[in-house]
Amino acid sequence: MSVRPRSLRRSWRRQALPLLFVLPALLVYALFVLWPFVNTIHYSLTDWDGAQPVKNFIGLANYRDMFADPLMWLSLRHNLIWIALGTLTPVVIGLVLANLVWSGVKGRTLFRTIFFMPVVLASVVVGIIWHWIYHPLFGPINVVLRNMGLEQVARGWLGDYDWALYALLLAGLWAYFGFCFVILLAALQGIDMEIHDAAMIDGAGSFKRFWHVTVPQLAPVLTMLTAFTLIGGFNVFDIIFVTTKGGPANATDVLATYTYRQAFTLNEAGYGATLTMMITVLSLVASYTFITLRERGQ
Amino acid sequence: MHSATLPRTSGRRGAFLLTLIKYAILVMVAILCLMPFVWVWSSAFKPSLEIADTPLALPREPTLQNFANAWIQGRFAKYFTNSLIVTVPIVGFTLLLSSLAGYAFARHYFRGRQTLFYAFLLGLTLPFTSIMIPLYYTLRDTGLLGTYWAMIVPQTAIGLPFGIFIMRAFFQSLPRELEDSGRVDGCNEFGVFWRVMLPLTTPGMITLGIFSFLGAWNSFLLPLIFMQRESLRPLVVGLMFFQSRYTRDFALIMAGATIISVPVIVVYIIFQRQFIQGLTAGAVKG
Numbered sequence: 403m404s405v406r407p408r409s410l411r412r413s414w415r416r417q418a419l420p421l422l423f424v425l426p427a428l429l430v431y432a433l434f435v436l437w438p439f440v441n442t443i444h445y446s447l448t449d450w451d452g453a454q455p456v457k458n459f460i461g462l463a464n465y466r467d468m469f470a471d472p473l474m475w476l477s478l479r480h481n482l483i484w485i486a487l488g489t490l491t492p493v494v495i496g497l498v499l500a501n502l503v504w505s506g507v508k509g510r511t512l513f514r515t516i517f518f519m520p521v522v523l524a525s526v527v528v529g530i531i532w533h534w535i536y537h538p539l540f541g542p543i544n545v546v547l548r549n550m551g552l553e554q555v556a557r558g559w560l561g562d563y564d565w566a567l568y569a570l571l572l573a574g575l576w577a578y579f580g581f582c583f584v585i586l587l588a589a590l591q592g593i594d595m596e597i598h599d600a601a602m603i604d605g606a607g608s609f610k611r612f613w614h615v616t617v618p619q620l621a622p623v624l625t626m627l628t629a630f631t632l633i634g635g636f637n638v639f640d641i642i643f644v645t646t647k648g649g650p651a652n653a654t655d656v657l658a659t660y661t662y663r664q665a666f667t668l669n670e671a672g673y674g675a676t677l678t679m680m681i682t683v684l685s686l687v688a689s690y691t692f693i694t695l696r697e698r699g700q
Numbered sequence: 701m702h703s704a705t706l707p708r709t710s711g712r713r714g715a716f717l718l719t720l721i722k723y724a725i726l727v728m729v730a731i732l733c734l735m736p737f738v739w740v741w742s743s744a745f746k747p748s749l750e751i752a753d754t755p756l757a758l759p760r761e762p763t764l765q766n767f768a769n770a771w772i773q774g775r776f777a778k779y780f781t782n783s784l785i786v787t788v789p790i791v792g793f794t795l796l797l798s799s800l801a802g803y804a805f806a807r808h809y810f811r812g813r814q815t816l817f818y819a820f821l822l823g824l825t826l827p828f829t830s831i832m833i834p835l836y837y838t839l840r841d842t843g844l845l846g847t848y849w850a851m852i853v854p855q856t857a858i859g860l861p862f863g864i865f866i867m868r869a870f871f872q873s874l875p876r877e878l879e880d881s882g883r884v885d886g887c888n889e890f891g892v893f894w895r896v897m898l899p900l901t902t903p904g905m906i907t908l909g910i911f912s913f914l915g916a917w918n919s920f921l922l923p924l925i926f927m928q929r930e931s932l933r934p935l936v937v938g939l940m941f942f943q944s945r946y947t948r949d950f951a952l953i954m955a956g957a958t959i960i961s962v963p964v965i966v967v968y969i970i971f972q973r974q975f976i977q978g979l980t981a982g983a984v985k986g
Contacts, residue, residue, distance in 0.1 A: 415764070416808070416809070416810065419808075419811050419889050420804040420808035420809075420810040420813075421810060421812075423800045423801060423803055423804035423808075423893070424800070424801045424804045424816060425861050426796075426797050426799065426800060426801075427797040427800065427801035427820075427864060427896075428801070428816065430797060430853065430856060430857045430860065431819075431820065431823065431857050431860050431861070433857075434831075434835065434838075434853055434854050434857035434858075435823055435826065435831055435857050435858065435860075436819070437834075437838075438831035438832075438833075438834040438835040438838060439826060439830055439831050439834075441834030441838075442830055442831060442833060442834055444834075445833060445834060452837065453891075455713045457983050458799060460811060476833070499725075499919075502722050502725060502726055502963055503726065505722070507722065507723065507726065512867055513726055513730060514976070515969070515972060516733050516734060517729065517730070517733055518972070518976070519733055519737065519965065519968070520733055520736075522918075522964050522965065523918075523961055523964065523965075524917070524918035524920065524936050524960060524961070524964070525918065525920060526918075526920050526936045526937075526939060526940055526960075527936075527939070527957050527960055530939065530940075530943055530953060530957050531736045531739075531957065532736075533943075534739075534950060534953070534954070535736065535739075535741075537950075539752075540751060540752050540755045540950065541755070542739060542755055542756055542868060545755055545756060546756075559819045564983070576732070576733075576736070580733070583982060584831075584979065584980065585979070587981075588976075588980035633825065633827065636827070637827045637828075637829055639829075639920075639921055640920045640921065643921075643924075644920075644940055644943070658829055658921075661829065662921075665832075665833050666836075669835055671837070674831050674833050677833070678829050678830050678832070678833060679830070681753060681827060681829045681830065682826070682827065682829070682830035685825065685826075685827050685830075686825055686826070689825040692823070699948070
């Protein structure tokens with residue numbers, strides 16, 4: 403008789419109580435993240451405009467439209483440019499700088515503090531700072547160019563169809579490379595020095611040591627950084643929205659800015675959801691590919 | 701003798717040259733990082749005309765007028781209050797909910813633990829874009845749109861996966877005996893968590909608190925969509941509209957940018973050790 407209450411009390415302590423600890427977080431997360439995500443999939447199969455009481459199911463029509471939408475492809479192309487340049491460059495710069503600092507310099511902490519400063523800045527502030535740096539008349543870049551007698555090079559960088567995207571990429575790079583630097587520096591401090599020293603005794607030059615000893619040991623962190631940057635690259639929004647809003651003439655439109663306009667300016671909730679599905683699938687594929695690669699590597 | 705010393709000195713000179721190049725590169729990058737900060741912060745103290753005249757020089761006649769204009773006419777006082785009103789509860793709720801759940805995931809075995817944890821991990825890879833549209837209509841239909849809750853609740857929800865991940869790692873690192881000694885001393889399960897275990901994760905809470913603060917303070921797309929009413933705008937969104945209204949008055953815009961960036965930089969400088977430790981621990985080990 404006395405066994406049952408005790409086992410009940412036991413299972414209360416072992417099963418129900420931990421769930422009680424998880425419940426508040428689970429409730430908030432399920433209602434405000436998981437459920438909206440399920441709804442995004444639902445919306446993408448309707449032609450809802452955000453106002454009608456019913457959501458008409460239209461099957462995959464939105465997806466068919468999306469794959470035939472030249473502006474979607476143009477935006478995606480800009481995301482891919484952003485990713486190709488914006489992933490590789492900050493990782494490489496971060497790696498080079500981390501190596502320089504790691505090889506032993508005075509003021510290591512000071513350099514780290516300074517390189518990381520742009521990372522903590524709101525991307526809106528980054529956008530506003532660079533908007534001013536690129537200003538056609540008083541922007542520091544053009545002022546310097548004019549003072550150097552390079553009047554013909556000076557231009558309204560963000561208003562220039564061919565230059566705007568790359569000008570923004572540079573601003574993004576400024577705000578992001580410090581993140582790669584800090585992560586890579588920490589990873590370098592954790593690598594196995596014995597292999598490194600052994601290679602040195604075997605007569606490997608510093609570049610050989612770097613390439614054959616350091617880089618393989620950094621591989622998991624490099625994979626993680628790349629995945630992280632890829633997800634960021636498919637979702638870039640703030641810096642572009644604040645400076646150019648995707649202009650001039652869609653020259654800097656990316657998936658997120660295009661989606662924002664469709665969903666919240668034109669109230670195309672259904673088609674907007676379809677576009678966000680594109681971003682979501684690309685982000686998830688990118689991150690899971692890299693997680694798999696990483697686990698295989700280990 | 702001669703032939704023996706010559707390579708050594710040239711080697712030493714070479715090493716010196718290398719060191720010089722190394723420092724030159726690092727210092728140059730540091731200047732490139734700092735320069736925009738110096739421009740913005742110093743421009744905030746210049747009269748508008750001076751910016752147009754000599755955009756790169758330090759202020760000749762420093763003035764606080766820009767700050768006064770931004771604060772009062774630009775309504776930055778209101779936006780600053782709004783940012784505080786949403787950021788404080790976001791940080792509080794994130795810490796509370798993440799440590800409760802992180803504790804259960806780290807110290808208890810229960811049915812469905814693995815599945816639940818993976819469900820939370822999914823949130824680490826799910827971008828905000830993929831939930832923003834239905835979330836907007838949910839907030840509208842529940843009447844939360846047009847209140848501060850429209851930012852507090854979703855921003856907390858988005859931060860939970862990372863928060864639980866961090867707090868779980870901190871709880872896992874605590875020794876089992878502590879928990880048991882709490883039980884022996886007659887604490888109930890919640891008491892063990894609240895009085896014994898939670899105080900020991902203070903470094904973890906500080907790290908998570910800083911991430912949560914920066915995330916909320918700097919968040920843009922979320923309040924842009926969910927806090928459309930002017931009286932609810934946080935600083936970052938306020939600055940964006942401010943910039944499109946006063947396009948020509950750079951001094952005023954720079955004062956606004958300074959008001960937003962200074963608290964963030966101060967928090968970063970004070971807590972940078974915990975911040976960078978938390979960041980790298982998650983990335984390098986996890």
